[in-house]
Amino acid sequence: MSNKISDERKKEIIGGFYELSKQNGLENTSIAKIGKHLGMPPSLIMHYFPTREILISNLISFILEQMLMIYQPMLEELEIQNYADPHTFVDRLFSRDWNLLLDDGVFYSCFSLIFRNKRIKDEYRVLHEKLRENLKAILDRDETLHGKDTELLAEQIFVVVEGAYYYLSMFDDPEVYEEKVTIFKNQVYDLLRKYEVQHL
Amino acid sequence: MSNKISDERKKEIIGGFYELSKQNGLENTSIAKIGKHLGMPPSLIMHYFPTREILISNLISFILEQMLMIYQPMLEELEIQNYADPHTFVDRLFSRDWNLLLDDGVFYSCFSLIFRNKRIKDEYRVLHEKLRENLKAILDRDETLHGKDTELLAEQIFVVVEGAYYYLSMFDDPEVYEEKVTIFKNQVYDLLRKYEVQHL
DNA sequence: GCATAAATTGAACGCTCATTCAATATTATA
DNA sequence: TATAATATTGAATGAGCGTTCAATTTATGC
Known part of the structure; x- marks a missing residue:
């Protein structure tokens, strides 16, 4: 019932975050890089995860x-x-x-x-x-x-x-x-x- | 026999790096912050440790x-x-x-x-x-x-x-x-x- | 005490960062 | 189909980053 697009996007973003962290390390993986990797603007990432801290929390x-x-x-x-x-x-x-x-x-x-x-x-x-x-x-x-x-x-x-x-x-x-x-x-x-x- | 000032400074810098990393985390401890903490310009730190990578290597x-x-x-x-x-x-x-x-x-x-x-x-x-x-x-x-x-x-x-x-x-x-x-x-x-x- | 080397300074560089915002496109609701 | 909600865009922000460099101060060796 819950918002499907939203949930899918969130999964996609966390997945991308994980993949890039695997390659380059967590500390070298920025929001801009995740965006480029997934083909979306950083602002979209921040729409779903308002701060980097929240993003990391979800990765964990x-x-x-x-x-x-x-x-x-x-x-x-x-x-x-x-x-x-x-x-x-x-x-x-x-x-x-x-x-x-x-x-x-x-x-x-x-x-x-x-x-x-x-x-x-x-x-x-x-x-x-x-x-x-x-x-x-x-x-x-x-x-x-x-x-x-x-x-x-x-x-x-x-x-x-x-x-x-x-x-x-x-x-x-x-x-x-x-x-x-x-x-x-x-x-x-x-x-x-x-x-x-x-x-x- | 070896250069005393140089060695002391290096120890001091690594010590400061360690202290700040303890407080704020390794990934949040920049060369500028170490410099401010120790009262020296960042350029002096880079004089003794030419890159951040070398600095981390010495911390380890x-x-x-x-x-x-x-x-x-x-x-x-x-x-x-x-x-x-x-x-x-x-x-x-x-x-x-x-x-x-x-x-x-x-x-x-x-x-x-x-x-x-x-x-x-x-x-x-x-x-x-x-x-x-x-x-x-x-x-x-x-x-x-x-x-x-x-x-x-x-x-x-x-x-x-x-x-x-x-x-x-x-x-x-x-x-x-x-x-x-x-x-x-x-x-x-x-x-x-x-x-x-x-x-x- | 003079020459040379080492230590130190401070300003500046281009770049990337997380985050913001207003505008637009898409989808859901009624 | 009109309206409201959601998703998406792209440009812009200021701050902080690692690093460079030329100039200056201080220490060292003869």
Whole structure:
């Protein structure tokens, strides 16, 4: 029911903003450049996003929505089988799938804004809590983990995943990269195993 | 022997750059603003740092040097006693000490540049490798860990530390913050214990 | 103390920035 | 079809940006 043209244009603009930020960096992407890229005057962009701050705020919402998409295939599986293998999900977290959804450079540029903007910080925190809650939901359906503190386990798994993402982004050599991925993946498997074993 | 005035001025400029970036963000800190802050014309800044890129490059070197200072008190202890308790060091990593040395906002702003600048990426990677090597050196002097893969252990410890730093920066409530710090600290203790136990 | 080099100044450059505004074109409503 | 609302245009604004340069002050070495 809501205004269709308006919504489409907004999506288009945020998409262009994201694309250019990916190429040239967030700090080098001006409203004029977005306009040129999309073939529209800067004034049209400012019609939909009255200030640059609002524009950035919307880019961040877009980015955080993208992040949640890592669960997309998992949720379908959950619906069909009422179960999803935690190990498979961990593999997925460490695969390149996430990079396909979201550019790391843009992500960390936006992340660095949390330190001077409380609203952005809150938005990031909520996203990270959602990521953990979703993992907890997956863990809760695994019977080997029944009765365990899956909230704690999800927290511990994700802190390794996030540390790994951060650290691995410094390595270009695919061989070294894969070697390190294996280490961190095993580190998470150990956590899962530790919880499973306590059950016996 | 080297030029004293020049070196002092350079330090002063980088210091001012860092201070203003802390307050207003890296992307909002211009050469003119640094000049005004330090009471010198922008042309003097450009005399010592011919381009803004070079200025940023030097800021990053400064920041990474600051990070290594987390080891300062530890190295003295190592020299005196030829031993440093790994648990004490882990506590130190999770304390606020690191935040005193370095502002998180500036740190992550600079970090986000690794994705479009290979030289910065390399510099960050080298720093992180140093952090791990230093921890390995501490672990190697602990007899309960003798003969163990301390390189792997250091890697696994730091990935938790780095994930924790990232995630914890989203929490302002001191109570929640402390609760989560405890979780991640225990996670690292578990890693240490796991390696120690295997020894018996 | 004089020559040379280094440090410092201040004015100026062209460019890009986010933002504004009034005018026009398009679409929706009645 | 007339009217109102929305979408789009293009030109203009002043401020701030990184950078250049020639001139001047200060320090250094002989």
